[in-house]
Amino acid sequence: MEKIVTRFGEVEYIPENLLYFPAGLIGLPNLMKFIVMPNKKSGPLFWIQSADDPTFAFVLTDPTNFFLDYQVTADESERQSLLIEEDDPCYVLSVVTVPPDQKISINLSAPILYSPKTNRAIQVVLEDSQYNTKTPLPQPQKTKE
């Protein structure tokens, strides 16, 4: 068990369980090892904490929670980075931006491909211009009690 001090407090983790990004994130190539943090609330959002730089943490979600027809598959070189075969499961996650005004957005233009088998992940760029880095999440509506 190791621990780091983050802006959310002290986080303990088991090094063997770290989520590994062999190429880091785009523009942040040194962020390769992440701790997957359980969200205290239930719901589709969870977060990962960088073990390389305690100042970096990201909120992630399964984008199909919000965009049913959003599909990304790993190509051959991406599967090589993930160390998986064509028929191994590979999940898509999206980075969520939560600004102070809570106008939450999701980055559909640069999804993360994740292999549960190897615990590896890569961030990829979709050239398709219909996907935006700041796609608004469908606005949460207040429910009537």
Add this chain to the structure above:
Amino acid sequence: MLVLTRKIGEGIVIGDDISITIVEMKGGTVRIGIDAPKEKKIYRQEVFDRIAKENRDAASWDMVDLESLSDNIIARKVK
């Protein structure tokens, strides 16, 4: 920055495995052909910059905001 002058059809080689060729020049734009190993990721500069910036923006959130948002999103799903 190294600056080289090239004509159409000419190219440059970077290291052992990347070569770049000037394919066409027309109306102020240049078309460039790139031969590189598949695992070398190639991005248009502005696309790379936009995603790098979004990643940085996404890293500076507050736990309080996340928790209240999570509440709203649960409420939405229940509805």
